[in-house]
Amino acid sequence: MKILSSKQVRALDAYTISNEPVSSWQLMERASRAFVQCLLSKFEEVPHFHIFCGKGNNGGDGLAIARILAERGHPVSVYVVEYREGGTPDFLENLVKVGRHLKPKFVFSEEDLTWPEHGVIIDALLGTGLSKPVEGLLAAVILRINATRLPVVSVDIASGLSADRINPAGDVIVRPDCTVSFQLPKLCFMLPECAPYVGEWQVIDIGILEEGIERQYSDFFLTTRENLPHLIKKRGKYSHKGTFGHALLVAGSYGRMGAAMLSARACLRSGVGLLTAYVPRCGYQVLQTGAPETMVLTDPDDEVLTSIPDARQYSAIGVGPGIGTDERTYYAFQMLLSNFSAPMVLDADALNLLAQYPELMKMLPENTILTPHPREFQRLAGKTANSLEAIGVARDLAEKYKIIFCLKGAHTAVVLPDRRVYFNPTGNPGMATGGTGDVLTGIIVALLAQGYAPDIAARLGVFKHGEAGDRAAAIRSEAAVIASDLIENLRWGK
């Protein structure tokens, strides 16, 4: 699913209006009806809705939503915030229509506001037409909305929130519990800085023309369930373990064999034909006992990796979980990079070694997948002002070195060498616990070993990892999830 800018969404609106054809008022009506349907599905008992409207099309939506709710017999109060004269044509048309049934309260100053004690607030003050920081009366109303204990649902986007960039600190923005957005997600929904101004978010179909969406160019996408299952390869009846590749996992050091074990078990549960782990000698018994399906090769050293095995026989290699950054490990890693030319997965300490020895970047095989969490990325690429800037830097590096980044987070961003960015929708805060990253490494290595193209391996791996986390959280609750639960909850069927 594409993520488009506000400007592109306006062009898309115009395209649908002239090509469907449909009037802009009808499109607003369609959006508002879809919103009402979604809104009502959120409440078992329908509450009193307090709808705060601006005077652009977002406010027009608010008025239409109020009318539709009232027509269905639901209790509604409407407030029109008079921060400017006039209003867009569709706002004005809906104002006439709503006036027949409901008497909106016109708010000219803060004193005009009577503040509700019960019910749900619908925020339809400003949408994607935000053009400047919010001030004056609008800011006062937003601050009052944020001070209430009532649930807040934003129409399309929280009022005051910029869809395409990160608002400067101090901007006045609604903090909704939930955002119900039209047709496509906004870029800001993917960024951790915007989370307080998004809440739970949901995208609803308002019948924008698909061909119009196709005409808009974007480098940003949301990976969706619908476009992934067909990518999962079927296992043929006559397939054998050789069909599914032989992965090598270079992982572990003294006291950190758990990381190797988690990666190995995740790899085994992700369809790989054969798995060999290369670990320091102290890891031999651990892996043989804890993951007996793994073949184990050991380094001459007891505690850290100091050399590499002959890597050429393997279909894919994952390096990093728990290996540490000992100088001898650096030499081993450097040797591995000079001996292996197929894409690898690099995680954890392999990334820290890259940060310490940046000259290694040039040696990375094309399409190598790097899976940094934000701190690892900062070590690797330097400090950035915010997550959007970090994504920009990752895009530059991905293009320069022809590599793939999985920037891990709540919406992990898979950044491809052609600069496209795919955000991931699955996963939950239960996964913010040690070892879940090691599990991701194992999954992606298994996919590479099975012959998935690296960009698909990265996107599919990240998606399935999050899905396993969601399944684990549904069974155990978020707080009870540990990394091993993700492995137990991996499913590769349709």
Ligand SMILES: NC(=O)C1=CN([C@@H]2O[C@H](COP(=O)(O)OP(=O)(O)OC[C@H]3O[C@@H](n4cnc5c(N)ncnc54)[C@H](OP(=O)(O)O)[C@@H]3O)[C@@H](O)[C@H]2O)[C@@H](O)CC1
């Ligand atoms: N996408 C879709 O498919 C569909 C979209 N629809 C809906 O349309 C919404 C976008 O509507 P919109 O363009 O009229 O923008 P919206 O934000 O309501 O108001 C802009 C007005 O506010 C003003 N203004 C801006 N910032 C301000 C500030 N800080 N403080 C004060 N004023 C400020 C701005 O002033 P100006 O920039 O002109 O000076 C202008 O007058 C979209 O979010 C969705 O809800 C659906 O109806 C149909 C399908």
Ligand SMILES: Nc1ncnc2c1ncn2[C@@H]1O[C@H](COP(=O)(O)OP(=O)(O)O)[C@@H](O)[C@H]1O
């Ligand atoms: N709030 C969250 N929502 C969704 N996924 C999350 C969240 N927090 C962490 N994760 C996921 O959990 C994993 C954590 O990886 P990482 O920080 O490398 O853990 P570790 O180093 O302990 O293995 C990443 O895949 C990340 O996307």
Ligand SMILES: [K+]
């Ligand atoms: K809004």
